[in-house]
Structure formats: structure tokens, C-alpha cells
Amino acid sequence: MTTGTSPDLSALxxxxxxPEKIGQLTMVTGHxxxxxxxxxxxxxxxxxxxxxxxxxxxxxxxxxxEAQRAASExxxxxxxxxxxxxxxxGHRTVFPIxxxxxxxxxxxxxxxxxxxxxxxxAADGISLTFAPMLDVARDPxxxxxxxxxxxxxxxxxxxxxxxxxxxxxxxLDDPARLAATAKHIGAYGATLAGRDYASADLSxxxxxxxxxxxFASAVAAGVAAIMPSFNDIAGLPSTANAALLTGLLRQRxxxxxxxxxxxxxVAELIVHGVAxxxxxxxxxxxxxxxxxxxxxxxxxxxxxxxxxxxLVTLPEIDAAVLRVLRLKERLGLFADPYRGIGPDAEPARxxxxxxxxxxxxxxxxxxxxxxxxxxxxxxxxxxxxxGPLAQAADDMLGPWSGAGRAEDCVTLLDGIRAAFPGxxxxxxxxxxxxxxxxxxxxxxxxxxxxxxxxxxxxMSGEANSRGEPDLALAQRRLATKLIATGKPVIAIICCGRPxxxxxxxxxxxxxxxxxxxGGSEAGTALGDVLNGHSEPGGRLPVTWPAAIGQIPIYYARxxxxxxxxxxxxxxxxxxxxxxxxxxxFGHGLGYAPLRFANAQVDRATIGPGQSLTVSVDVVxxxxxxxxxxxxxxxxxxVASLARPIMLLKRFEKISVAPxxxxxxxxxxxxxxxxxxxxxxxxxxxSGRIDLLIGGRxxxxxxxxxxxxxxxGRSHIAAASVRAAVNR
Ligand code: BGC
Numbered sequence: 001m002t003t004g005t006s007p008d009l010s011a012l013x014x015x016x017x018x019p020e021k022i023g024q025l026t027m028v029t030g031h032x033x034x035x036x037x038x039x040x041x042x043x044x045x046x047x048x049x050x051x052x053x054x055x056x057x058x059x060x061x062x063x064x065x066e067a068q069r070a071a072s073e074x075x076x077x078x079x080x081x082x083x084x085x086x087x088x089x090g091h092r093t094v095f096p097i098x099x100x101x102x103x104x105x106x107x108x109x110x111x112x113x114x115x116x117x118x119x120x121x122a123a124d125g126i127s128l129t130f131a132p133m134l135d136v137a138r139d140p141x142x143x144x145x146x147x148x149x150x151x152x153x154x155x156x157x158x159x160x161x162x163x164x165x166x167x168x169x170x171x172l173d174d175p176a177r178l179a180a181t182a183k184h185i186g187a188y189g190a191t192l193a194g195r196d197y198a199s200a201d202l203s204x205x206x207x208x209x210x211x212x213x214x215f216a217s218a219v220a221a222g223v224a225a226i227m228p229s230f231n232d233i234a235g236l237p238s239t240a241n242a243a244l245l246t247g248l249l250r251q252r253x254x255x256x257x258x259x260x261x262x263x264x265x266v267a268e269l270i271v272h273g274v275a276x277x278x279x280x281x282x283x284x285x286x287x288x289x290x291x292x293x294x295x296x297x298x299x300x301x302x303x304x305x306x307x308x309x310x311l312v313t314l315p316e317i318d319a320a321v322l323r324v325l326r327l328k329e330r331l332g333l334f335a336d337p338y339r340g341i342g343p344d345a346e347p348a349r350x351x352x353x354x355x356x357x358x359x360x361x362x363x364x365x366x367x368x369x370x371x372x373x374x375x376x377x378x379x380x381x382x383x384x385x386x387g388p389l390a391q392a393a394d395d396m397l398g399p400w401s402g403a404g405r406a407e408d409c410v411t412l413l414d415g416i417r418a419a420f421p422g423x424x425x426x427x428x429x430x431x432x433x434x435x436x437x438x439x440x441x442x443x444x445x446x447x448x449x450x451x452x453x454x455x456x457x458x459m460s461g462e463a464n465s466r467g468e469p470d471l472a473l474a475q476r477r478l479a480t481k482l483i484a485t486g487k488p489v490i491a492i493i494c495c496g497r498p499x500x501x502x503x504x505x506x507x508x509x510x511x512x513x514x515x516x517x518g519g520s521e522a523g524t525a526l527g528d529v530l531n532g533h534s535e536p537g538g539r540l541p542v543t544w545p546a547a548i549g550q551i552p553i554y555y556a557r558x559x560x561x562x563x564x565x566x567x568x569x570x571x572x573x574x575x576x577x578x579x580x581x582x583x584x585f586g587h588g589l590g591y592a593p594l595r596f597a598n599a600q601v602d603r604a605t606i607g608p609g610q611s612l613t614v615s616v617d618v619v620x621x622x623x624x625x626x627x628x629x630x631x632x633x634x635x636x637x638v639a640s641l642a643r644p645i646m647l648l649k650r651f652e653k654i655s656v657a658p659x660x661x662x663x664x665x666x667x668x669x670x671x672x673x674x675x676x677x678x679x680x681x682x683x684x685x686s687g688r689i690d691l692l693i694g695g696r697x698x699x700x701x702x703x704x705x706x707x708x709x710x711x712g713r714s715h716i717a718a719a720s721v722r723a724a725v726n727r
Contacts, residue, residue: 460496
């Protein structure tokens with residue numbers, strides 16, 4: 001095929017042999033050679049003979065040119081490759097992990113970092129990213145909680161839209177953008193006991209109201225691809241779930257992009273125990289709606305056989321091939337297989353360092369700040385920097401490092417050194433170990449101690465579930481000794497999930513700052529926050545447990561008939577641990593004393609087709625500029641189904657000048673009060689609704705407005721009872 005033209009795709013399919021068709025549905029992987037990522041000779045041969053049309057894990061201009069040349073110039077039909085990669089939180093410039101980004105509650109920033117990552121990745125020849133990851137997760141034992149937006153479905157929705165817009169831009173043929181993949185549809189975040197790849201078994205309403213909304217938003221925003229999850233729901237693996245992938249995604253939501261399996265997930269249908277061989281696995285996946293088999297080899301080994309056995313039809317194969325070719329066309333790959341490859345990405349990368357610095361500071365969550373321990377003064381006695389994460393450049397990359405390099409990362413120690421030129425910074429390389437005498441000598445010599453602890457990057461992410469997500473014993477011991485010096489201890493916690501913190505830190509540290517895995521500029525951003533140049537901009541997008549036994553824990557729980565009451569025995573509580581989390585969803589302190597006041601609503605009732613506006617003042621009583629996140633939650637006190645105590649429906653990040661008042665406005669229509677009723681229809685019910693406005697999800701702290709919803713169903717309507725009986 002000559003480059004520079006767009007082919008008639010149906011005519012192209014008519015010219016394809018069956019192996020060439022199956023090749024378009026087959027994704028192989030690149031590998032790491034001594035010189036960097038490469039397509040091996042075997043893959044290049046499959047591109048030339050048309051038996052593979054997609055590849056992942058390949059980047060760099062040279063490798064891309066070689067691979068695209070094999071496919072688009074040296075194969076019979078000259079069809080270019082889709083080249084996919086996990087550009088999850090940055091490419092060469094690495095941004096904070098998604099859970100950290102979510103903490104910034106800043107959709108414009110979410111979009112900006114995705115656009116920057118797309119630009120760098122596209123210049124390396126990538127056309128498809130396997131991101132955003134949109135799995136709502138409420139169990140910090142699950143290592144992949146770090147890759148997504150946290151526990152809240154509404155945050156997930158806003159995150160989805162921002163990321164899809166950022167990666168894809170206005171048009172997929174923009175050579176500086178990527179096709180995005182919303183992943184992993186199928187309640188991956190709800191796997192049993194937080195164990196990766198395990199079954200999920202959840203209610204229809206949890207699926208519809210918690211797990212799926214972010215995916216619906218990604219589809220509405222025009223996401224190009226979707227990836228089903230590895231796990232099964234009640235025995236049906238998502239890769240074979242026709243009701244989900246075809247019924248819901250394509251038919252109800254109108255999704256017209258491609259569905260790409262997860263790595264080896266088609267072949268794993270055999271291991272799950274729902275397919276006897278590759279032919280059955282291939283047939284189940286294709287008929288469910290999976291277009292591309294990523295590394296499972298089931299389509300290449302079993303699809304032709306499935307056709308012979310009558311398990312699939314040729315039109316079904318052709319339909320999948322057409323969707324893949326259409327994406328290649330939308331990406332502009334037929335017109336230019338080398339799209340985007342080439343321009344020197346260096347200037348863009350330099351510009352992205354500033355963004356990475358801003359994003360990392362915006363993600364940091366200040367959990368505690370006793371007696372204004374932070375920010376630290378630019379002058380004063382020595383600061384001892386102690387702990388295993390202080391000089392851990394590689395860990396700053398987080399679990400999906402993209403093309404990021406440890407040597408590009410600013411460590412926490414280096415960031416602190418740069419931020420406090422006027423103070424002596426004491427550091428001892430062996431300071432990760434509590435036994436090191438030298439470490440304690442530094443601690444005693446210092447005026448303040450910055451303890452850098454938490455997890456390493458390989459303790460979070462895929463296959464890294466932890467049964468006991470807490471601080472390692474050695475770190476707990478070290479923290480105890482540091483606190484015992486009597487010096488103020490500022491604890492910096494790097495992590496991919498909320499980890500249960502020891503009482504010695506919760507009670508006695510002067511400050512606790514969650515830094516997640518901050519990316520390329522992790523250290524610089526920490527310096528900015530510690531010296532007060534930047535606000536710690538994050539608020540928790542996930543509830544922080546006080547004890548492991550509380551997990552799963554999240555704010556949008558139901559009240560129960562016997563809400564927890566320590567004075568009453570027969571209530572929903574534990575004998576041995578508290579019910580309340582250590583830090584609530586939305587918790588996070590700033591440096592300025594901001595407060596919410598004067599919540600108002602412009603009408604007392606709202607019916608179908610109407611909207612109302614809620615306003616709230618954010619008052620800055622201090623003498624420095626401050627920022628916070630105004631949250632609006634909805635509480636439905638009486639409904640036909642017991643509703644979560646509160647649900648986040650709007651948020652806005654806002655900065656307020658010293659001594660000033662800023663007003664936030666939220667506009668609502670009745671759809672925010674809708675829920676999945678007993679008869680599995682989305683309904684709005686008439687009656688009282690309370691709007692809770694302020695910061696973190698602590699009912700008593702929020703400002704309350706009461707409104708009346710009219711024109712909806714009655715919560716006690718006989719009709720819904722009848723429908724339920726008849727189901
Ligand atoms: C992960 C996906 C990822 C894929 C390709 C899988 O193991 O579950 O999230 O996109 O690998 O790297």
C-alpha cells in the first residue's frame with residue numbers, strides 16, 4: 001500500500017487472507033535489548049508476513065521505524081502497526097502515580113499531564129496508551145489501587161474525562177496525541193480480599209453505581225479503546241463477558257472503538273476453567289467483543305480452528321478486523337505510519353519538568369501538622385534527613401515508570417538540600433537501618449528530623465497485593481527511636497496506597513506528609529512544600545484506615561439499622577479496633593487557615609428539567625494565600641433503598657488570597673439524586689435531600705442545606721415493590 005492515502009477498509013478486508021485477518025487481531029510484545037526496546041527478529045517477521053498487526057512495549061524512534069517499516073513497507077498489504085504502551089503516569093517525564101494525581105482534585109492538571117505524556121510518547125512512535133486506569137478501589141491491600149482514581153465513582157468520572165481529553169486531544173490523527181484505553185472494565189478494583197486477579201462477586205447496583213460510571217464517562221468522552229479486566233465476576237471472566245463488552249459497552253453506551261484484551265487474558269480463559277482449548281478461548285473472547293488478543297496467542301492458535309468448528313463466523317472476525325483498521329485510520333497511520341516519530345522531544349521534556357514539579361506538590365497530602373511544624377523555616381539549625389526512601393531515585397518513578405529513568409529523578413534528599421540553602425542538611429547513607437549508630441547521632445545533632453519512609457515502588461502495582469499494608473517493622477522501630485529523641489519529626493510517606501501508620505507517628509510526629517511516588521520531580525516538589533513555596537495540594541481520594549481489620553473501608557457506606565455506637569453493644573462496630581478511619585476521604589491540611597461558611601441554595605425545591613445553584617464561601621483568615629477543595633456531597637435520608645450516608649457529586653479546587661473570601665458555585669440538576677432502584681431502573685425519588693458542603697467526608701463537619709425534590713417517584717410506591725416481586 002502506498003503511504004499518504006486512506007484505503008477503502010472494506011475493500012482491504014476483502015483482499016485479506018484469514019491469517020492476515022487474524023494477524024490484525026494479534027498483539028505481540030517488544031523486548032528490552034542491550035540498546036533499548038526492540039522488536040525481535042521473530043516479531044519483525046510476523047509484521048512482514050501479516051501475522052501480527054499490533055505490538056506493545058516498544059518505544060524509541062529507531063525501534064519504531066524498524067517495526068513500522070516491516071509492516072507498512074515490507075508486507076503484502078502494507079498495513080501499519082498499532083503500537084501500544086503503558087503510558088500511565090508519564091512517559092520519559094514521570095508524573096505522580098494516578099492515586100496521587102487524583103489527590104490533587106484538579107481536572108485541568110489531570111488533563112495537562114496526560115497531554116504532556118502523550119506528546120513525549122508519540123514522539124517515541126507510540127500510538128495507543130493503556131491508560132487511564134479507572135478501577136474504583138476500596139481495598140488498599142490491592143496493589144493496583146495506586147494506578148487509579150481512588151475510592152469514589154464521581155472522582156473516577158471526572159478523572160476519566162480529563163485523561164481521555166488529555167491523551168487524545170481533539171482528534172486522534174494529531175501526531176502529538178495517543179489513542180487512550182479505559183481499563184480494566186469488569187470490577188477489577190473489587191477483587192476478593194484485595195488479591196490481584198481474584199474473583200469479584202458484587203451486586204448489580206455496586207457494579208452500576210461504583211464500578212461502571214467512570215467507564216461510561218470515558219466512552220462519552222470518546223475513548224478509543226477499552227480493556228476488560230483479568231478477573232471474573234461470579235464465574236464469568238470479563239474477557240468472555242458478552243453482556244458487558246457487547247451488550248452494555250457497544251449496544252447501550254454506543255462505544256465504537258476497539259476492545260483490547262489484557263496481557264494473556266484470552267488464553268487465561270482456559271485456566272479460569274471456561275474454555276477447553278485455544279479455539280474455545282478465542283471464540284469466547286471474540287464473540288464477547290474482544291477485538292485484539294494481547295499476547296495470549298489464542299487468536300493466532302485457535303481462531304481459524306474455531307471457525308472450522310463453527311464457534312465463530314467470518315463476519316464476526318471481519319467486524320473485529322474492521323474496528324482495528326478503523327482505529328489505525330483514525331490515528332492517521334495509513335497516511336503516515338511514522339506519524340509523530342522524530343521531532344526532538346528534548347525541548348518538550350524540559351518544559352514538562354516544571355509541570356511534573358507542580359503536579360507532585362499538588363498531589364502531596366498533609367495528614368497532620370502539629371503547631372504549624374510545616375513549613376520549615378529557611379533558617380535555623382540542621383535538618384537530619386533519615387530513612388530508606390531519602391535517596392531512592394528509582395522508587396520515585398512509581399509502579400508504571402513508562403520510559404522514565406531513575407537518573408532523571410530528583411530524590412527527596414536532593415530536593416530538601418536545594419530547598420534549604422540556608423540550613424545544614426545532615427544525611428547518612430545507611431540511615432534506612434535503625435541499627436545504624438551514625439543515624440541516631442545525626443538525629444540528635446539536628447534541630448528537626450525529616451523521616452523518609454513508606455513503601456518501595458515494587459511494593460505497589462500489579463501482582464503486589466499486601467495482606468498487611470502497613471509500615472515495615474524496621475521503619476516502625478526507626479520511627480520510634482527518632483520520636484524518642486524529642487526532636488520534631490516530619491514524616492514523609494511514599495506509598496502507592498494508604499498504609500496503616502504506627503501510633504507513634506500518628507500521635508507523636510510533628511507532621512505527616514503523604515508524598516506517594518512523586519515522579520521525576522518528587523524531591524523538588526517536596527522541597528517546595530517543606531519550605532512553603534508550594535501548598536501541599538492534595539486531599540485524600542481514598543479513606544486512610546486506622547487498622548488493617550477495617551479494610552475495605554470507604555466513606556460512602558450505608559448507615560445500617562444499627563449504626564456503630566461504642567456505648568451500645570448490639571451495633572455495627574468492632575470489639576478491638578475503632579470503626580472510624582485514621583483519616584477520612586477528602587482529608588488534607590493546607591498552610592492557610594481556610595474555612596467554609598455561608599452555604600446557600602437559590603431555590604428550596606427542584607423538579608425535572610430544573611436546576612439549582614449552591615454557593616459556599618471559602619474564607620481565608622490567615623496571612624498567606626491558601627488553596628483547598630470544596631466538596632459537595634448528597635445525602636438522601638429516606639429512599640426505597642438505603643442510600644450511602646453521603647455521595648460526592650461536585651468538587652472544585654480553589655485558591656483564596658490572604659484575608660479574602662472566595663465563593664464557589666455548584667449547579668445541580670435532579671440527575672445527581674438518581675440511583676438504581678429495586679427494579680434496576682435509574683430513578684429519582686421525591687422528598688428531602690440534604691446537601692453537605694465543605695471538605696472531608698465527616699458528616700458533623702459539613703455545612704448542611706435541605707432541599708425538596710419534586711416530580712419523582714415516591715419511595716414507598718407500590719409499583720416498585722411489585723416490580724421487585726416480579727423480577
Ligand atoms: C496489565 C495491564 C497492562 C498490560 C500491558 C497487564 O499485565 O494488567 O494494565 O496494560 O499488562 O502492559
